Amino acid sequence: MPQKYECYHTRPCYICGKKDWCYWLDYGSTGILHYCHRIHDDEIIANGHIYIAKKVVSGCTVYEDKQQYERNLEEWIASKEGEKSFRRRKLLPKNRTSVEVIPGEKEKVYEEYPVAPPEKLDEVYHYFLSLLVLESWHEKLLRDEWNSPVFKNLYEFITGLWPIKTLPPNDYVRFAGKMPYKNLTRKSIMEKMIKKFDTLEGIPGFHQKEDGNWTCSYLAGMVFPCYNSNGQIIRLRIRDDFPVVKEAVYKGWTGEYRYECTKEEIGWFFCKEGTENKVLVFGYDRITGEAIRKISLTQNGQPPGKVFGKYKNFTSYKEKNIEKEDFIQVINYYNKGTRSGSPISLYMKPGDDIRTVYITEGEKKAMVINAFTGCPVISLPGVSNYGKLFEPQEGIGMSIMDALRAAGVVNVVLMYDADKRSKENVAYSEKQAMEQILMHGFILWVGEWLQYFGKGSDDCYITGVKPVLHRIVRQESGPVK
Ligand SMILES: [Zn+2]
CATH class of the missing domain: 3.40.1360 (Dna Topoisomerase Vi A Subunit; Chain: A, domain 2)
Incomplete structure (x- = not known):
């Protein structure tokens, strides 16, 4: 049972700042819930934190610190790992089933969403690209590379023909660093996407989060459109700004940081600016367990060490095998995600x-x-x-x-x-x-x-x-x- 505390003059309500009437419940390691009688918003910024409203209880709106909420949600998701696959399977209303038999092995049964028709992909990707801008450091990279003595304005020529944009990293990565992004936040990009399209089912690169909101691939970097023979944009490819680097060591201001971390080291580690105020980030995707977002610096802006795969498919598909008695069920980790495959x-x-x-x-x-x-x-x-x-x-x-x-x-x-x-x-x-x-x-x-x-x-x-x-x-x- 949580401990209840009333607000008083030395410990006012975190939400409204007043010294009476409100109270909070302390759940120990899970955190604190704030019961405020005066402010009834969905989300408020107070006390240097973001608080989100969870519910209303007899005149009080109950707020939880957003970081605490996300941490608890992640732990809850992790604890439900086993059940989730079952639930997801039932969520697939128009699943496609294909069978692949390998002699001597259990057959694999794939369940995944079909990709949307090219007209739809073209419409969605065009709009998505229109919401993005090419950041100055990417522009510089292209201008330097395309500085040709025999073709003046090659950069203007190419970017005038095809939209090349920057997809910014996840907002929490972005705000942890100091890169001056011109792009909108991912949150507002996705809000605009959903306002326009309602759903992004069948569009590789987009999927639904646990809370039901749509999001896109965590990949960040330069985005290139891929066209079919009708000139429709049918896929996107990303030149990864944060490629995985194995065995690289970054000498930060407090010592050395190994680039690879163990599964237990969940969290974010920031190094002081290298050449361009870039930030070194480690983390693990709590859902897939996959290492995410890593960057470190050398003079030429490349991560040190061996880089694995710079160009990636903009996809929202990751196979998850579920061992059954007589077959292996293969589902997509990403809810309502769609496989990109490698496009030409x-x-x-x-x-x-x-x-x-x-x-x-x-x-x-x-x-x-x-x-x-x-x-x-x-x-x-x-x-x-x-x-x-x-x-x-x-x-x-x-x-x-x-x-x-x-x-x-x-x-x-x-x-x-x-x-x-x-x-x-x-x-x-x-x-x-x-x-x-x-x-x-x-x-x-x-x-x-x-x-x-x-x-x-x-x-x-x-x-x-x-x-x-x-x-x-x-x-x-x-x-x-
Ligand atoms: Zn209050």
Whole structure:
């Protein structure tokens, strides 16, 4: 039972500040609830804290410190981990079930929401991007990278064609740091989204929180739109500002901070400013147990240590396996979340030379190649994703390559990074992609350049050097040479 205390002159009510009539209940380790007779708002800021109204009890509005409320909620969620999956399953009204059988293993039954049709994705993502701005440090990064002696105003050219924006981090991460974000808070972004769309079901990257409010992926960074062959934005990709770095050590002002923390170290650790008042944050997602949001600093703004995956899919899907007697049920951790998968994207603009399509790895690179060549460019999320070129597009049916062929494309130019040529898996993927392209009747070219001019073909174009194109011909008997 909680202990009840009346307000008195040395300990006034936290909510209204008056010295009588109100009281509080002390629940020990769970915290304190404030019973105020005078103020009846949903949320108030007082005493340096945010208090949220929980209920009304005989004329008093009961307030709880927001931090305490969130802490208790998280603990409650953690304690309900087992039950939650059961409840979520019942929450899926239009679930899709697919079965994947691996010999000798239990079959996996997937339950997930289908993705919304492209018209809807396009509408939602366009609006979402319109709510975001590109922060100054991202703009600087692009301007520096796109500073070309042979193409003036490349930055203006590309950003004028395609919306490149910054998705700010979660509000609590943002306000813990000192970066001067111009973007709205995530809270107000999501409020605007919901005001416009009511629901974000079927939109990869968005999901519902436990309290029923919609939110989006915790990823923060530069956002790039991905387009299908109809020019609709069907996915977003994020260049992660806070990539996971393994084994990195940051020398803060009070000593060393290891980048990786154990599961028990839940909380936030801040380091004093490095180069640009950035902040180092550790944490674990209480729901998925996944490490979240980490940043540290080197002179060039990169985290030290080995960075894992800089470009990520804007998704709201994470598999959770539930072992059943004779099968494994696979559900989504994220309530009403939608899987993104790794999207391919087509960058083209009116007036492009539609006889040739370039294929490269990465959205940013693809935009640059389009600017220089004036040809449509396909971005693959990774070299091994070439299969997507010939797969039916969602909601369209026709593959991106068939759509391009119908529009007049006859030549295909592969532009994989020069340094990757030497890597076995890339060489293999490239060969497979070449087989596929030739098999589908296109004229195939491979772009080559000296690494001296840049690692990627985009660096090469920016310095004013055009890659050399080699025609690849299929031998009558045997694989591509
Ligand atoms: Zn009061």
